[in-house]
Amino acid sequence: MIAEIYITLKSGILDPQGKTVHHALENLGLENIEEVRMGKLIRLDFGSVSKEKALELGDEACKKLLANPVIEDYEIQIQSAGK
Amino acid sequence: MIAEIYITLKSGILDPQGKTVHHALENLGLENIEEVRMGKLIRLDFGSVSKEKALELGDEACKKLLANPVIEDYEIQIQSAGK
Structure with a gap:
């Protein structure tokens, strides 16, 4: 099973990298x-673990390391390993 | 409409950042x-453009700036602006 983790900044948090990309896209004509x-x-x-276990381990990984709960939200989607 | 763009390294390409995260997670007990x-x-x-237009603009943004087609794949999903 594969856990796909999407980490995004919470809505109130400034995103300077996003602003930079926005300006760059505008300069390229996407206005x-x-x-x-x-x-x-x-x-x-996670190899051959169950869907529930993959979700649990993904959540643990986010809490322990991947996401900063002060400024970030995360979402986990489980996929079978085909992709 | 919101275009969510997922950019991933192509499968043969080395991912040192991923390896580093992998080691860090192992050290935290996720083995x-x-x-x-x-x-x-x-x-x-994209505000109030149509779904088709959002997909087209998202694709243009990837081709012009966001994705490096030599080493990266991208996927675009369109969502209505509620989220």
């Missing part, structure tokens, strides 16, 4: 973007 | 992970 927010995608391959 | 791959999540808010 109708209202906002750009940057996040992280982390794919954890 | 049953087979592989960690890092990617990027970029959320582009």
Whole structure:
């Protein structure tokens, strides 16, 4: 099972990297973007564990290391290993 | 419409950041992970454009700036602006 973890900044938190990308896209001619927010995608391959176990381990990884709960939200999606 | 862009390294490409995270998680006691791959999540808010237009603009943003086609794959998902 693969746990795909999506880490995003909470909505009130400033995102300077997103702002920079926004300006760069505008300079390239994409002028109708209202906002750009940057996040992280982390794919954890747990091999042949159950879906529930993968979700539990993914959550533990986020809590222990991957996400900063003060400024970030995270979401976990479990996929079978085909992808 | 919001275009969520998921950028991942192609499968043959080395991912030193993923390896580092993998080791860190092992040191924290998560020992049953087979592989960690890092990617990027970029959320582009296009305001009130159509779904098709958001997909087209998201694709253009990836091609012009966000993704490096030599080493990265990208995937775009369109969401209505509620989220």
